[in-house]
Amino acid sequence: MKEETIVLHAGHRRDETTTSVAVPIYQTTSYQFNNTDHASKLFSLQELGNIYTRIMNPTCAVLEERMTKLEGGAAALAVSSGQAASAFSIQNICHSGDNFVSSTDLYGGTWNLFSNTLKEMGIECRFVDPAKPEQFENAIDEKTRCIYAETLPNPKLNVFPINEVSKIGKKHKVPIILDNTAAPYICKPISHGANIVVYSTTKYIGGHGVSIGGLIIDGGNFDWEAAGTRFPMLNSPDPSYHGAVWSEAAKPLGPIAYILRARVILLRDYGSSMSPFNAFTFIQGLETLPLRMQRHCENAKKIADYLSNHKKIDKVIYPSMMTGMMLERAKKYMSHGTGALVGFELKDGESSGKKFIDNLNLFYHVANIGDARSLAIHPSSTTHSQLSNEDKLSAGVTPGYVRLSVGIEHIDDLIEDLDQALDKA
Numbered sequence: 094m095k096e097e098t099i100v101l102h103a104g105h106r107r108d109e110t111t112t113s114v115a116v117p118i119y120q121t122t123s124y125q126f127n128n129t130d131h132a133s134k135l136f137s138l139q140e141l142g143n144i145y146t147r148i149m150n151p152t153c154a155v156l157e158e159r160m161t162k163l164e165g166g167a168a169a170l171a172v173s174s175g176q177a178a179s180a181f182s183i184q185n186i187c188h189s190g191d192n193f194v195s196s197t198d199l200y201g202g203t204w205n206l207f208s209n210t211l212k213e214m215g216i217e218c219r220f221v222d223p224a225k226p227e228q229f230e231n232a233i234d235e236k237t238r239c240i241y242a243e244t245l246p247n248p249k250l251n252v253f254p255i256n257e258v259s260k261i262g263k264k265h266k267v268p269i270i271l272d273n274t275a276a277p278y279i280c281k282p283i284s285h286g287a288n289i290v291v292y293s294t295t296k297y298i299g300g301h302g303v304s305i306g307g308l309i310i311d312g313g314n315f316d317w318e319a320a321g322t323r324f325p326m327l328n329s330p331d332p333s334y335h336g337a338v339w340s341e342a343a344k345p346l347g348p349i350a351y352i353l354r355a356r357v358i359l360l361r362d363y364g365s366s367m368s369p370f371n372a373f374t375f376i377q378g379l380e381t382l383p384l385r386m387q388r389h390c391e392n393a394k395k396i397a398d399y400l401s402n403h404k405k406i407d408k409v410i411y412p413s414m415m416t417g418m419m420l421e422r423a424k425k426y427m428s429h430g431t432g433a434l435v436g437f438e439l440k441d442g443e444s445s446g447k448k449f450i451d452n453l454n455l456f457y458h459v460a461n462i463g464d465a466r467s468l469a470i471h472p473s474s475t476t477h478s479q480l481s482n483e484d485k486l487s488a489g490v491t492p493g494y495v496r497l498s499v500g501i502e503h504i505d506d507l508i509e510d511l512d513q514a515l516d517k518a
């Protein structure tokens with residue numbers, strides 16, 4: 094099936110008991126076992142099945158199955174937020190004393206998680222500028238467990254060199270984890286060599302700004318066993334699950350050692366599960382994701398064109414308007430458009446940026462992206478206001494920078510709103 098069909102049909106045809114076509118919301122905590130043998134087989138993972146909603150739920154399972162198929166992976170895990178997905182993706186293979194290498198171009202929440210919270214747990218994050226992909230190799234040593242990056246990080250909107258860095262990962266037997274939150278449907282990281290994909294489903298997958306959630310998709314394309322001592326958490330007995338060796342235990346179930354451990358250890362212990370109701374809202378969103386993404390991208394391109402001809406604007410930041418290597422990457426990794434995030438720099442700096450935002454009527458002024466509605470923010474006075482001027486500039490946030498998350502409204506109304514707000518900026 095093609096993507097447009099997968100999002101409507103994968104993982105659920107009809108409910109076997111009621112014949113319901115819509116995916117039911119299984120609002121239950123527990124599942125009755127057939128007998129004691131059945132219960133013990135489930136607990137020992139000899140048989141896969143529902144035990145308790147903290148660890149699995151049939152509504153969440155449909156979302157997991159659809160996203161697995163959409164990404165071309167082997168299995169997925171739904172969690173309570175994008176932040177939980179990023180944290181689990183690292184904690185599933187990194188212990189205290191280990192390190193991982195991350196791109197510097199990250200969402201602020203992920204940056205905090207990596208540079209402070211994981212550090213306090215003894216997990217070191219080594220940051221590398223993705224403009225120089227070869228430097229990822231220099232940062233790897235025998236304690237490096239993965240490489241982490243975002244496909245389309247904002248505010249710079251430089252598409253990540255997935256294939257180039259995945260070759261480095263392959264050479265050193267280090268998996269690549271990609272946060273694809275800003276580019277679902279338009280970029281398929283696993284097809285370019287990534288091994289794990291994480292999402293904040295809060296954004297485009299949900300699309301309507303009603304639920305917080307996250308997903309981790311296991312590409313099933315990384316040989317954990319062959320990487321041997323690099324992954325003690327998957328290749329040696331786990332005292333927290335009767336000495337299970339995850340790369341062994343997963344064999345009868347498929348190439349899913351990574352996601353199996355994340356589910357039965359991290360979800361079991363931390364409990365950051367997605368609620369069945371939120372999974373239902375994400376399933377609704379996912380059904381129209383391809384259509385919405387096409388319209389998001391089409392509107393964003395038209396807005397980028399409009400802004401690039403405006404006299405008050407110095408620079409427009411949009412992947413298809415970049416030059417050289419950055420444009421090559423946008424073309425190589427993106428299809429159906431180059432995303433719906435558009436940045437621009439106002440000539441008159443901070444005061445002009447703030448005036449522009451204060452005069453918008455249609456665009457919402459919110460710290461979010463990926464809603465069906467259009468959104469705008471002035472990062473220098475909000476999301477990045479706690480950074481020094483130097484750090485703001487290295488993050489790509491100049492005083493007059495404005496970020497738009499372009500929605501799916503009629504393009505004429507969007508341009509009219511931008512036009513009148515720019516007049517007053």
Ligand code: PLP
Pocket residue numbers: 174175176177179200202203243272274275292293294295305306307461462
């Ligand atoms: N990753 C990216 C790229 C994001 O933009 C965000 C949130 O803005 C997150 C992760 C965190 O997601 P959540 O807010 O669902 O925890």
